[in-house]
Amino acid sequence: MKPLIFFDINGTLITRDERTDLPFSQAVNRFLDSKGGMEGIDTSARSDKDVFMEVLANHKMQFTEPQWDFFLSLYEEELKNLAKSDIWRPNADASTFVKNLFKKGCSLALVTGELSIGAEYKLRKIGLWDFFIAGGFGEDALHRFGIAEAARDKAEKKLGALPDTLYVIGDTVLDIQTARYLRAKAIAITTGSHSREKLLKENPDYCIDRFETILSLFN
Numbered sequence: 756m757k758p759l760i761f762f763d764i765n766g767t768l769i770t771r772d773e774r775t776d777l778p779f780s781q782a783v784n785r786f787l788d789s790k791g792g793m794e795g796i797d798t799s800a801r802s803d804k805d806v807f808m809e810v811l812a813n814h815k816m817q818f819t820e821p822q823w824d825f826f827l828s829l830y831e832e833e834l835k836n837l838a839k840s841d842i843w844r845p846n847a848d849a850s851t852f853v854k855n856l857f858k859k860g861c862s863l864a865l866v867t868g869e870l871s872i873g874a875e876y877k878l879r880k881i882g883l884w885d886f887f888i889a890g891g892f893g894e895d896a897l898h899r900f901g902i903a904e905a906a907r908d909k910a911e912k913k914l915g916a917l918p919d920t921l922y923v924i925g926d927t928v929l930d931i932q933t934a935r936y937l938r939a940k941a942i943a944i945t946t947g948s949h950s951r952e953k954l955l956k957e958n959p960d961y962c963i964d965r966f967e968t969i970l971s972l973f974n
Contacts, residue, residue, distance in 0.1 A: 756918040758973065759910055760856060761866045761903070761939070762887075763800075763925035766947020768849045769877055771926070774842040778833035778873070779803065783810055785829050786822075799948040800929035802868035802893035802902065827870075834876045843880045847946050850883060852966035857886045859973055864910045865890030866903050866923065866933060888913045903933045931957040942969060 765771045776798060783792035787810070796813075798806050807826060808818050816822075856863060863886055867874055871892040878884035891906025903923075911917045921939035923930055926947020931954065934941035943959040944966070945951045954962055961969055 756916075757859065757861045758920040758922055759862045759864060759914070759918050760922045760924065760973075761864050761906060761910075761933075761937070762853075763923075763927070763930050763947075764865065764867045764869055764874055764877060766799075766846065766926035767924060767930075767944055768846055768853070768883060769881065770844045770846045771947050777842055778837050778876075779806075779830060782826060782830040782833045783807070785833075786810075786826050787814060798868075800868060800899060800925075800927040802897055802899070803870045803873065804893050805868070805897050827872075830870070831872060834873060838876055838880065843877045845881045845883075847944070847964070848966050850881060852970065853883050853886050855970060856973055861973055862910065862914060862918070863887045864906050865892070866899070866906045866925075866930075867891070868893045868899065868902065870894055899929050899933055900936050903937055907937055926954075928953060928957050931959045934959070 762768055765775055769775060780793045784790055792810055796806060796809055811818050853863065865874060865887050869892060871894060874890065874892060875884055889906060889909035891902040895905035896902045921937055922942055923934035923937060923939045924942040924944060926944050927949045931941040931943055941959040942961045942963065943954040945964050951962060963969055
């Protein structure tokens with residue numbers, strides 16, 4: 756059975772820069788009716804819901820489900836408004852790599868703090884959404900290991916059984932730790948928010964700059 760490969764999104768499949776999360780930050784500002792709502796908040800490898808809770812805490816507000824639902828409506832509006840812009844672009848050679856893996860018969864899934872609605876808008880924009888059989892998203896759990904469990908369970912249900920070999924590909928230390936948690940091989944890519952030096956301290960199985968360097972693993 757071909758391996759199952761889990762991908763992070765921002766900094767891994769999609770180029771990460773100051774515009775990547777613009778719909779989220781604009782929705783936050785609309786929710787607060789002010790500017791700079793995301794100032795000082797590190798969003799790397801975190802769930803969107805966890806980030807939103809920090810926004811509320813910074814403004815001495817309590818989280819409630821009605822507030823969350825209202826924010827989600829604003830977020831969806833911002834995603835729609837920016838869907839035809841160029842803020843989401845493939846990272847490195849991610850598009851070619853994903854398509855090659857798909858052709859080889861590998862199963863592909865997502866592990867991301869993104870809400871599924873945001874993940875779909877982003878990956879549809881770069882033409883990759885339909886290559887993934889399942890995903891763990893920001894609504895599945897508050898923190899990354901819970902999200903990873905959800906992704907694994909969904910993929911197992913889709914496939915009927917998990918293959919012997921799993922991989923997790925991501926650009927942060929937490930992606931490497933997630934691979935260990937899932938008993939998967941860790942592939943760290945240096946195109947995101949954590950430096951090569953920081954990634955190597957976690958001893959990933961592979962540390963790459965471009966995906967093409969590991970394509971032979973999946974022959």
